[in-house]
Amino acid sequence: MSEQLSPIPVVHTIDAIRELVQEWKRQGLSVGLVPTMGYLHEGHQSLIERAAQDNDRVVVSDFVNPIQFGPSEDLESYPRDLQRDTALVERAGGSVLFNPTPAEMYFPNRTTAITMSTITEELCGKTRPVHFGGVCTVVAKLFNIVTPDRAYFGKKDAQQLLVIRRMVRDLNFNIEIIGCPIIREADGLAKSSRNTYLTEAERAAAPVLHRALERGRMLAESGERSSEVIIAAIREVLDSEPLTDTEYVEIVDLETVHPVPTLDQPVLVALAVRLGTTRLIDNFFFPDEL
């Protein structure tokens, strides 16, 4: 594209982003928020583009949130590239990049947390016990800082989407939560900032996640209603790839996120797989909705 883009502001303080948003609101403009941890890819880009369609202004937050990482997780190594992120946000139609420091976001003696029970203990919550509490807390903070009309989350983090929707309902945030489709590489691998961790051999193996889910989806679409049968078929495809170490394959209810024996209600079919030291997730909703 040869189109000239005006540089967007990158703001680092809560006061600065508040001031900007309040000025927009005084002008009667609507505001969308796309919360990210940076290292943006086409998945984030699609969220920003959707937000730019729906809203007069779009805030993209770029913050690697320390409190959603467990002690043995990849906080330190999580990839960062603010300059590239800024260019992508500009290109996608974002209005501003909000990039606070951890010290700007968290007081040293903070004592408040948002916690969620039951639905955060399923799926990824089993191996990531602090994760969703950290997500809820930072998203609530971003909601209070930016006060958007709408906020955009990718369906790739499907449990996160369900958790955020629940938090919004339970705490009465007046914000519309919009889930956006998974964006994939040409070979089917779901876009993820963590794909950068994969070795060449792991990267070559990684599309098996999508192939396995497609096998499950075909079964469901052809009328199969047994979770056990569908899960077994998905696992069979995953197991055909020797580099994969499957953490879970589950079919869960959208409200409770608890496993269900049959597909007689809307469900989420989700899996988590390790490829070497990298943990990848993928999923589909059936029927496709949300």
Place this chain on the structure above:
Amino acid sequence: MSEQLSPIPVVHTIDAIRELVQEWKRQGLSVGLVPTMGYLHEGHQSLIERAAQDNDRVVVSDFVNPIQFGPSEDLESYPRDLQRDTALVERAGGSVLFNPTPAEMYFPNRTTAITMSTITEELCGKTRPVHFGGVCTVVAKLFNIVTPDRAYFGKKDAQQLLVIRRMVRDLNFNIEIIGCPIIREADGLAKSSRNTYLTEAERAAAPVLHRALERGRMLAESGERSSEVIIAAIREVLDSEPLTDTEYVEIVDLETVHPVPTLDQPVLVALAVRLGTTRLIDNFFFPDEL
């Protein structure tokens, strides 16, 4: 007063109060919130009057919040009188009374909570372990529903005021929290909806809380800096009244709410006393501020 007052609306749903506030905001009006559990007295009245001075419109919420009561506490017997409350809100300059049902405020399968550590475990938190989490959760919900510019809390519930200020800071609510002075009966007893539980003999004994605190305040004002000495003097006055059963007398730091040995920093001097089955609290800040 013979002045004619126009009746204020009493709204019972979240949608209705939101619509009202959003219309005010479209008109550029400022909004104050006075969260209460109803059975309003002159203490609440002073909060509403202050809010009416500071803001164009004042929402008074009137909701006995079930999740801030422990299992053995007085949720069922907590006094209620919506008609009297409405008249008081009108008289004090409130714009609307928001009186939701518990079912309107809480989904049956809610899973989200706001929790606070350390400062909620001191003072009243020792005997009321679920209390402040329940307060934080309902206040956060009210903040999200009403989106006020300012919210008003009485200093009588001093620990609550410190907890709410902390929650606002930690979660970045863009709301100014205003603490208002304790309002007392002629004999010094702090106004409280729970005073209605007192028998005649207990009511006659109850001003001892204030007398005891005044003894402590005089010592502090005359230069005494030992918490131990001041607490002993307060306890001596309390113990002079045979009906009292002292739960705690403590002098704590305003940030940590943890006991401090000396008054070399701003402190809260707080006590909780049982009179029969009724639990009363009272306090003063030294120096008087906040």
